[in-house]
Amino acid sequence: MSMITKAYREKEGFRLFLKLLMIFLISRLFMLIMMIVYNKTKGVDYSISFLMNEWDAKWYARMTEKGYMFPTDYNPQASWAFFPMYVLTCRCLYLICGGLISADWVGIIVSNVCIFIAAYTAVKYVRDLKTSKLKAEVDGRKKESLASLADQGKEHEGPSGDGNRSLLIGLLMFMAPYTFYCAAMYTEAMFIMFIALFFRACQKRKYLLAGLFSALASASRIVGCTLVFALLVELYLDYEERAQVQTLAKKVLGFVLDTIEQPKRVLGLMLCPLGTFSYMLYLYFFCGDPWAFMHVQIAWREEHYFPILGVLYKACTGQIENRYTYMGWFCIAMFGIYIYMIVRKHYSMGIFGIIALLIPLTSHVMSTCRFTVGSYVVFVGVYDLLDRMKGKLLWLKYLILAGFFVAEAFALYIWYNSDCWLM
Amino acid sequence: MSNELKKTPGRGHKAWLYAVSLVLVVFYILVLYLGLKPNVGIEYKMYYISHELSDWPGFGKLTYSLGTKEICTGYLDTDGHLVPYKVCARKGQGWNRWQYYGSSNNARESSIYYLLDEDSQSSSYTIEIVDYSGKGKVELYRGDQYLGEFSDKGIYTYEVGSLEKGELIKFTFKSDSDVEFRIWSAILDK
Numbered sequence: 001m002s003m004i005t006k007a008y009r010e011k012e013g014f015r016l017f018l019k020l021l022m023i024f025l026i027s028r029l030f031m032l033i034m035m036i037v038y039n040k041t042k043g044v045d046y047s048i049s050f051l052m053n054e055w056d057a058k059w060y061a062r063m064t065e066k067g068y069m070f071p072t073d074y075n076p077q078a079s080w081a082f083f084p085m086y087v088l089t090c091r092c093l094y095l096i097c098g099g100l101i102s103a104d105w106v107g108i109i110v111s112n113v114c115i116f117i118a119a120y121t122a123v124k125y126v127r128d129l130k131t132s133k134l135k136a137e138v139d140g141r142k143k144e145s146l147a148s149l150a151d152q153g154k155e156h157e158g159p160s161g162d163g164n165r166s167l168l169i170g171l172l173m174f175m176a177p178y179t180f181y182c183a184a185m186y187t188e189a190m191f192i193m194f195i196a197l198f199f200r201a202c203q204k205r206k207y208l209l210a211g212l213f214s215a216l217a218s219a220s221r222i223v224g225c226t227l228v229f230a231l232l233v234e235l236y237l238d239y240e241e242r243a244q245v246q247t248l249a250k251k252v253l254g255f256v257l258d259t260i261e262q263p264k265r266v267l268g269l270m271l272c273p274l275g276t277f278s279y280m281l282y283l284y285f286f287c288g289d290p291w292a293f294m295h296v297q298i299a300w301r302e303e304h305y306f307p308i309l310g311v312l313y314k315a316c317t318g319q320i321e322n323r324y325t326y327m328g329w330f331c332i333a334m335f336g337i338y339i340y341m342i343v344r345k346h347y348s349m350g351i352f353g354i355i356a357l358l359i360p361l362t363s364h365v366m367s368t369c370r371f372t373v374g375s376y377v378v379f380v381g382v383y384d385l386l387d388r389m390k391g392k393l394l395w396l397k398y399l400i401l402a403g404f405f406v407a408e409a410f411a412l413y414i415w416y417n418s419d420c421w422l423m
Numbered sequence: 424m425s426n427e428l429k430k431t432p433g434r435g436h437k438a439w440l441y442a443v444s445l446v447l448v449v450f451y452i453l454v455l456y457l458g459l460k461p462n463v464g465i466e467y468k469m470y471y472i473s474h475e476l477s478d479w480p481g482f483g484k485l486t487y488s489l490g491t492k493e494i495c496t497g498y499l500d501t502d503g504h505l506v507p508y509k510v511c512a513r514k515g516q517g518w519n520r521w522q523y524y525g526s527s528n529n530a531r532e533s534s535i536y537y538l539l540d541e542d543s544q545s546s547s548y549t550i551e552i553v554d555y556s557g558k559g560k561v562e563l564y565r566g567d568q569y570l571g572e573f574s575d576k577g578i579y580t581y582e583v584g585s586l587e588k589g590e591l592i593k594f595t596f597k598s599d600s601d602v603e604f605r606i607w608s609a610i611l612d613k
Contacts, residue, residue: 073481073512074498074505076470263432263440270447277454288462290454295471299479302520 016123020170024116027174031183034409038416049104051416055423056082057107057185064090064103064185068286076299080292084279085194085219086110086187107185114189115182118376119170121196125203126383127166169383176382177407178373178422180415188374191220195376198227199349202234210234211268219275222293223375226355228272233348235259235269297363307362315365323421327365331357334372337381344384349377367423465538465591476536477520478512485513487537489546489586492610495526511609513537515593525553527605528598535609537592543613546583548594552576553607559599566593576604583611 007014035048053061062069063079064087071078094106101109173179173192182189194217201210210231217224239255259265280290289295303320305311314320315328334357341350356375360368372378389397415422432440461472466485470476476485493511500506501523511526517533518526526533548563553576560574563581570581586592592611598604 070482071479073479073484076479263437263444267440267444267447270444273451274447277451280454280458281450284454284457284462287467288464289467289471290458290461292471298471298474302477 016167017120019164019167020116020120020123023167023170024112024119024174027179028112028183030175030409031180031412034412035416038413042417046416049102049108052108052180052184053104054184054415054418057104060087060090060107060185060187061103063087064094064106067091070287071299076296078287078292078296078299080283080287081296081300083187083219083221083275083293084282085216085275086190089190090185104185108183111185111189112183114193115173115179118189118193118196119173121193121200122169122173122376122379123166125196125200126169126380126387128203130166165387168386169379171401172379172382172386172404175408176373176379176404177411178369179408180412181370181373186370186374187220188370191217191224191374192376194220194224195227195352198230199376199380202231202348205238207231207235207268208264208271209268211271214272215274217275218273219279221374222276223356223359223371225273225276226359227352228269229355230348230352231269231272233351235265237347301364301366303364305364308358311361311363311365320365324365326421327368330372331361331365331368334368334378337378337385340385341377341381344381346377346380346384349380353377353381369422469536475515476513477516477518478514480512485536485538486540487513487611488540489543490610490612492608494608495522495606496524497522511535517596525605525607527554527603528596531598531600533596533598535594537594537611539586539588539590539592542588543586545613546586547580547612548583549578549580549610549612550606551578551608552604554605555602556604557599557602559602561596561598561602561604564595564597566595570594573604586611 008018031052032048035046035051038051039045059079059082063082068079068084068087090103090106090110093110094101094103097106173182182192194213198210198213198217201207201213210227214224214227214231217227236255239258240251243251243254245251245254259269279293283292284290286292305314312328312331315324316332318325335354338350338353338357341353353372353375356377357368357372360366360371386397386400389400411422461468463472464482466476466480466482469485470479491509493513494506494508495511495514496506498505498510498512513536514526515534515536517528517530519529548565548570550563552573555574555576560572562572563570565583568584570583571579573579583592596604596606
């Protein structure tokens with residue numbers, strides 16, 4: 001016990017871990033309370049694993065038990081629509097446990113561990129982002145005393161210097177609307193984890209490692225491949241800091257040459273889509289079609305719209321279904337947040353967020369709420385927005401957080417009720 | 424100064440990193456090349472890739488034995504139970520998704536595909552139309568060959584001619600713009 005106390009006093013990372021763990025446990029307790037509320041109001045007695053694992057979770061559970069399978073004669077939907085990283089992890093854990101833990105619970109455990117790692121990484125990311133901004137201010141405003149800037153740092157870090165305000169992003173990742181997907185047997189938590197680790201590696205300028213996390217993300221969802229654009233932006237910003245030239249053309253040329261000269265960066269970039277391409281090779285041997293994950297989408301939806309603009313227009317003007325009207329406007333709001341992020345100089349994240357949203361919009365608005373939350377960067381954007389609400393705007397920050405809490409409670413309830421609005 | 428620049432890899436190390444990058448590029452090109460030539464069956468190709476089929480027949484199930492009567496519904500009834508008869512899961516484009524009581528057209532052209540497992544010198548195609556609305560008519564074609572027409576509900580038989588084993592036959596129903604019809608069964612016979 002004394003060792004823990006000592007570690008708590010001395011190790012900032014450990015303090016952060018415990019505080020985040022508390023928020024995490026409270027959020028999961030809240031999910032359990034909502035389960036009781038649901039069971040009482042509906043007069044049923046379902047378990048949390050049953051209620052949490054809806055829709056696609058059933059596919060993941062089946063794949064955890066049996067691996068990838070061919071479609072039946074009766075149903076063209078095939079399991080290879082789902083990328084393998086999450087499935088592989090769950091299946092490994094399931095086999096290691098010898099089937100003692102059900103596939104449902106294996107999925108829940110993996111997702112919760114992943115989202116916790118992701119949140120821990122995110123807290124450290126935003127904390128260091130603040131610190132680096134302060135350093136930049138020191139560089140930029142030499143006239144100002146270092147002492148006053150240090151005070152600002154303390155204000156941010158909290159009385160004990162733990163990055164308490166940074167914990168807000170952890171709270172968002174555990175309890176903001178639609179975050180219940182990260183507690184269910186869905187790939188979102190793992191995907192978020194790899195993206196968070198990717199941006200953390202970029203922040204530390206470990207671009208080879210970033211490439212590796214991107215490769216893992218691209219084995220979790222196709223969108224993971226597009227982290228290559230985020231990496232390019234990060235590399236460019238890194239180069240720009242050092243570049244002596246002024247004109248854009250020279251900068252771009254210099255950037256290309258500079259990147260090629262550094263083999264770790266080249267390899268980092270090359271690694272980005274490795275997960276997806278490895279899966280494609282597997283699919284070639286499994287079913288003969290490397291693009292099977294894309295071709296199988298026809299079994300889920302038959303509607304064809306003009307990509308992105310056509311999809312958004314049809315959805316936002318209520319020409320499909322009510323839930324898709326909502327999702328269409330939700331997407332517009334998300335684009336707003338991503339643009340805000342770019343304005344706030346979160347360039348790579350903003351660009352990745354936009355691309356990650358544009359890809360599903362090439363076919364439909366279905367599931368875009370889940371995809372948006374699952375692309376991680378929106379948490380950083382919302383965090384940035386909320387973190388700036390100080391002084392007279394503090395009430396608005398708490399109002400928004402309360403709104404998020406109510407929305408998540410409502411979403412959880414209708415998720416337990418298998419509502420198609422959350423598909 | 425970035426961490427990487429501080430720790431510049433040695434020449435040998437650099438060569439390795441470039442070599443791995445090159446291997447990855449070759450690997451990606453190879454996978455993309457494989458993607459151009461998928462090694463799949465005709466059902467997979469026509470349903471998932473070219474979308475010529477609107478029904479998923481199942482692997483190897485587009486093959487048809489002459490004389491088999493198939494009912495043009497889905498595999499499941501309205502209660503979600505498997506139907507007890509042979510289903511005509513070989514329809515192309517131009518049919519409504521919901522087909523519990525037979526398949527109705529939703530376009531000017533609606534098609535049904537057959538892949539034969541034997542030869543036949545002389546064959547006929549019999550269809551049962553259970554619902555028909557509109558003043559126009561529906562013409563039936565085998566490929567480009569005109570077989571006949573119908574303009575009301577009923578059972579119709581058309582001479583198809585000779586058929587070859589392994590031949591993919593496409594029957595197309597070309598309907599006038601005001602016509603809606605519902606087909607219940609189809610049988611291709613010697």
